[in-house]
Amino acid sequence: MTKRRTLPACAAKLASTALAGLFGLILAGSAAVAQDAAPVPDKGDTAWMMVASALVLLMTVPGLALFYGGLVRSKNMLSVLMQVLYSTAVVCIIWVFYGYSLAFTNGGSLNSFIGGFDRLFLAGVGLESNLETFTKGVVIPEYVFIVFQMTFAAITPALIVGAMAERIRFAAIALFIPLWVTFVYFPMAHMVWFWGGPSAYGDPAGFIFSLGAVDFAGGTVVHINSGIAALVGALLIGRRVGYRSELMAPHSLTMTLIGGGLLWVGWFGFNAGSALEASSGAVLAMLNTFVATAAASLGWILMEVVRGHKPSLLGAISGVVAGLVAVTPAAGLAGPVGAICLGFLAGAICFLACTSLKNRLGYDDSLDVFGVHGVGGIVGAIGTGIVAAPALGGTGIFDYATGAVADYSIIGQVLAQAKAVIVTVIWSGIGSLALFKLVDLVVGLRVATEEEREGLDLSGHGERAYNY
Amino acid sequence: MKLIMAIIKPFKLDDVRAALTGIGVEGMTVTEVKGYGRQKGHTEIYRGAEYVVSFMPKLKIEAVVPAELVERAVEAIAAAARTGQIGDGKIFVTPVEHIVRIRTGETDRDAF
Numbered sequence: 059m060t061k062r063r064t065l066p067a068c069a070a071k072l073a074s075t076a077l078a079g080l081f082g083l084i085l086a087g088s089a090a091v092a093q094d095a096a097p098v099p100d101k102g103d104t105a106w107m108m109v110a111s112a113l114v115l116l117m118t119v120p121g122l123a124l125f126y127g128g129l130v131r132s133k134n135m136l137s138v139l140m141q142v143l144y145s146t147a148v149v150c151i152i153w154v155f156y157g158y159s160l161a162f163t164n165g166g167s168l169n170s171f172i173g174g175f176d177r178l179f180l181a182g183v184g185l186e187s188n189l190e191t192f193t194k195g196v197v198i199p200e201y202v203f204i205v206f207q208m209t210f211a212a213i214t215p216a217l218i219v220g221a222m223a224e225r226i227r228f229a230a231i232a233l234f235i236p237l238w239v240t241f242v243y244f245p246m247a248h249m250v251w252f253w254g255g256p257s258a259y260g261d262p263a264g265f266i267f268s269l270g271a272v273d274f275a276g277g278t279v280v281h282i283n284s285g286i287a288a289l290v291g292a293l294l295i296g297r298r299v300g301y302r303s304e305l306m307a308p309h310s311l312t313m314t315l316i317g318g319g320l321l322w323v324g325w326f327g328f329n330a331g332s333a334l335e336a337s338s339g340a341v342l343a344m345l346n347t348f349v350a351t352a353a354a355s356l357g358w359i360l361m362e363v364v365r366g367h368k369p370s371l372l373g374a375i376s377g378v379v380a381g382l383v384a385v386t387p388a389a390g391l392a393g394p395v396g397a398i399c400l401g402f403l404a405g406a407i408c409f410l411a412c413t414s415l416k417n418r419l420g421y422d423d424s425l426d427v428f429g430v431h432g433v434g435g436i437v438g439a440i441g442t443g444i445v446a447a448p449a450l451g452g453t454g455i456f457d458y459a460t461g462a463v464a465d466y467s468i469i470g471q472v473l474a475q476a477k478a479v480i481v482t483v484i485w486s487g488i489g490s491l492a493l494f495k496l497v498d499l500v501v502g503l504r505v506a507t508e509e510e511r512e513g514l515d516l517s518g519h520g521e522r523a524y525n526y
Numbered sequence: 527m528k529l530i531m532a533i534i535k536p537f538k539l540d541d542v543r544a545a546l547t548g549i550g551v552e553g554m555t556v557t558e559v560k561g562y563g564r565q566k567g568h569t570e571i572y573r574g575a576e577y578v579v580s581f582m583p584k585l586k587i588e589a590v591v592p593a594e595l596v597e598r599a600v601e602a603i604a605a606a607a608r609t610g611q612i613g614d615g616k617i618f619v620t621p622v623e624h625i626v627r628i629r630t631g632e633t634d635r636d637a638f
Contacts, residue, residue: 305577307570372572413574426573 113327125317133513285432350401354381357405393451
């Protein structure tokens, strides 16, 4: 639930300075008043958003990279680290060139779905540009919003690579990621998050925002979006050689725990940072990100034990990620107990998705991106409609028109959330399918069987992860 | 001179080494190996994917001993490595024709 709203702080300051110059000391007092009228960013808010942005990078490199890397066989370790690092690097550049503009400016006649080109190469953004947060009259520097949202754009396509790990060509990733953020991610971010801000809530907003769906930190934009793309990718590229017949055990669950732990820590930046202020709402998001995650971890291993398996570390850390995904849309909206229920449910359901559902359907989503991010994201998006209800301890949804929390209908909100899920699934499904097909035609998705046997580290990158 | 080759559970190494040293065996070579006998293997499950791992990690101990020590050495290894559980391992004894100590050129019994 972020948005952009440029305030003319620069103009106001220039005007007041000019006035002071023209009329000298006599008008100095009124000039100061005029300056006060233009909101100035709070240094605490700005500092927090800078820290939050760095935390989201920590989620990706090295968090997600190690989480994924530990799950593959040692011969493919570097390929996965490389795919995540490449994705981060290329998206950061694209974000500054045109990504931010497409996601967070007014797109004119296409504004429901995509932004425009006003901020190409960050044109027009300066040290004096500020954006309004969720509080009327509270602003943060536009630069920090750009940085924060850049880290979101960077992690989302990096999530997808896990589904095709151990068999995708690096060239395919290199081409797919820029295409996917351009045609799938930026429009999704715009549809969900673009609005006028508290001072202009009536302005045209993104399509999904207009449906009344809420998504605090990106359950639809980041997780359902990447989860569906991952499923499409896994289906198109086919199963790994030796799938279900050879030992494909994770080569280092220790690394996976380190990566998963960094994801959890970084996620505080992701979720609590999405409040855009160092506010009590941000702290609530942080608390929920703690407890929903803990509950999901317990939910996953409980399901393992109920199913007659041993409680596994991989299960516990997978549950952590499932809980983080599920609480993302609800982070600043649920109460702590609601978040615990949501997390626990997500842990249990994602367990079933990664075991029973995947086995039944027979697709090879190497690292369960769909099972955790897709399914967990859908559970979270729908569940947000329930746990955000004030009657269940949630915050409800603030109505900027009346300046108070609006009346809340659980059924109505769940329906709005479901619509958002459906739009996301369709948008990501069709967009990803088209782009994967295109990439397959241009460079080919999959490595040769011989290279797959040898491992992508040597065949694709000419190095190996462990030399001893 | 006989070569005693024993496959044992890895955690029994210290016990076996102590037992052999106790009866006067002065050296041995240890290798990490994998294999299976009656123990078969075990099942590992990763997010619902079950893998049967046939080969169990074991240690292979090799020691060459003079003929008069062979019986006691075999008994010592067997006693030290036994847990009574399946997978305790096996001991093989084979003849050795010739030994040379590389540093001094000593041979056979002088080379122990």
